[in-house]
Amino acid sequence: AWDKIILPTINIVYITRYIFENIKPKEKIENLIINIGATTFGIYLTHWMILGKAKYLLNIFLDLNIHKFIATTVIQLMIFVIMIIVIYFVRKIPIMKKII
Numbered sequence: 001a002w003d004k005i006i007l008p009t010i011n012i013v014y015i016t017r018y019i020f021e022n023i024k025p026k027e028k029i030e031n032l033i034i035n036i037g038a039t040t041f042g043i044y045l046t047h048w049m050i051l052g053k054a055k056y057l058l059n060i061f062l063d064l065n066i067h068k069f070i071a072t073t074v075i076q077l078m079i080f081v082i083m084i085i086v087i088y089f090v091r092k093i094p095i096m097k098k099i100i
Contacts, residue, residue, distance in 0.1 A: 039084050039087040039088065042087035042090065043084065046087065047079060050082060054075050054078075054079055058071055058072065
């Protein structure tokens with residue numbers, strides 16, 4: 001399993017670092033990246049809540065003969081966006097802001 005998780009992750013980190021090493025994003029984009037980065041721990045803690053639905057969506061995509069890589073990527077992006085929105089609203093609760 002390490003070759004299916006660790007190697008692609010290392011590749012993504014190095015490719016991203018290489019691409020963005022000398023690029024200074026605009027202030028709005030930089031703030032967006034910082035805000036998304038601030039939600040990642042909350043996403044890690046809460047993503048399990050929608051994984052069951054994601055498996056259901058994956059089966060639907062596969063039944064439609066959509067390539068497994070594309071289906072998985074779309075579902076991962078959907079989970080990420082949904083969880084960013086959820087964590088954004090959870091962080092509005094004063095006590096939760098300190099935890100997440």
